[in-house]
Amino acid sequence: MEDGPHEDDAIPMPEQIPGELLEYLHESIGANFRGVAYYDRATVSTQLPSDGSGSFDEETLEEIADDLRLMDVGRTAQESLYSLGSLYCTIRAFDDALLLHFIQGDDRGTLVSLEPTTAPGLTDFIYDILHILHEYSDQEISRAPDWQAE
Structure with missing residues (x-):
């Protein structure tokens, strides 16, 4: 038991x-x-x-x-x-x-x-890199982050 x-x-x-x-x-x-x-x-x-x-x-x-x-x-x-x-x-x-x-x-x-937006330096840096890759490389970045899509 x-x-x-x-x-x-x-x-x-x-x-x-x-x-x-x-x-x-x-x-x-x-x-x-x-x-x-x-x-x-x-x-x-x-x-x-x-x-x-x-x-x-x-x-x-x-x-x-x-x-x-x-x-x-x-x-x-x-x-x-x-x-x-x-x-x-x-x-x-x-x-x-x-x-x-x-x-x-x-x-x-x-x-x-x-x-x-807590880390604007980091998020702006990421967005800048994504933008450069989208505009100037063969890589296509299809979705820009909403927090920086201006």
């Missing part, structure tokens, strides 16, 4: 996003904050803007963190191949968000989603 749940059967609780990180994001980027996911091997903890202005809902943010967790596996190979030192952050630029993925060892990391 079973004597109740065992400690091994307990569902792991997600790690909490450090309050210092949330405070920094709110102070440094304010309304441009779109969400954060903090994950380990088994869990994901998310935080979205309280005003609902985030790029994602919690479920989507968790799915993206799951995808990034899988990408972490290739980090060591990338560091060896590129011979540029440690890979600690990747940036993805989309029309509606910049996604910064901070890799923190095996199967751990933090995803921060920002409004693209």
Whole structure:
């Protein structure tokens, strides 16, 4: 006869996003904050803007963190191949968000989603390169980013 749940059967609780990180994001980027996911091997903890202005809902943010967790596996190979030192952050630029993925060892990391206008130097630089490639190379850039389509 079973004597109740065992400690091994307990569902792991997600790690909490450090309050210092949330405070920094709110102070440094304010309304441009779109969400954060903090994950380990088994869990994901998310935080979205309280005003609902985030790029994602919690479920989507968790799915993206799951995808990034899988990408972490290739980090060591990338560091060896590129011979540029440690890979600690990747940036993805989309029309509606910049996604910064901070890799923190095996199967751990933090995803921060920002409004693209948060980093105008970076987004303008990306747009300039896309424009040059579209106008002066054989590559066709069919979609200009919405944040700079003027």
